[in-house]
Amino acid sequence: MSSTTSTRTRILQVAAQLVGDSPDGDISTRAVCEAAQVGAPALYRHFGDKEGLLSAVVDHGFEQYLATKREREASADPVEDLRRGWDSHVEFAVRNPNLYRLMNSPAMRTPPAAALESHRILTRDLERTAAQGRIRVAPELAAQMVMSANVGVALMLVARPATFDDPGLSRRVRDAVHASILTPDPDPAPDPGTGAREEAEVPSAAARLSALLRQAQGSGLSTAEAALMKEWLDRVANTGPEG
Secondary structure, three states, rough: HHHHHHHHHHHHHHHHHHHOOOOOOOHHHHHHHHHOOOOHHHHHHHOOOOOHHHHHHHHHHHHHHHHHHHHHOOOHHHHHHHHHHHHHHHHHHHHHHHHHHHOOOOOOOOOHHHHHHHHHHHHHHHHHHHOOEEEOOOOHHHHHHHHHHHHHHHHHHHHOOOOOOOOOOOHHHHHHHHHEEEOOOOOOOOOOOOOHHHHHHHHHHHHHHHHHHHHHHOOOHHHHHHHOOOOHHHHHOOOOOOO
């Protein structure tokens, strides 16, 4: 390991430890330099500024969590994968409260790479769900709905544990959000006398076709035609029966 790499790693590890030990998750660059036994110029040379250091701390701390997601093999049931993904997200937040608050702080002007990768993994699972015809809206919109709810629950559990003390809260919210974006289990009992199910199948079918087009190597359409087709399908998928 080069001395440059060693210095950067030492600063990063010290900063991550200080963030974890801090009462509120905040740290000073002076404290990091003192603990890492480096001068301020070294810190700024490697990380640019305090925000750059904190963003690197988030990515460093989240790396282990993301590694388990990268290595996880997709099961035959993408809906179950979505449930496990939600639960593991909340579990990580509860185990690492300061790091999680930092990751989602409005003060972070640039989203950490870890947050962006987590969103991509979620969208991938939703695209698999859509390809099976089990989603009501386009995967991109569903990912925004799921992630905003998942992060919201995790932040409340971390920031206000005395108020949000129901051990089943995360599961309840998860199931409610999933019910709003997912279709019922395949082949449910027919509902004679109403056209509600048929109307609900239209956006689901559009979402499925859009997902399949994204996965297909060749669709017989030009790049511009495929983009326009996906835009139309996503628009239909995101318009429920009441729209």
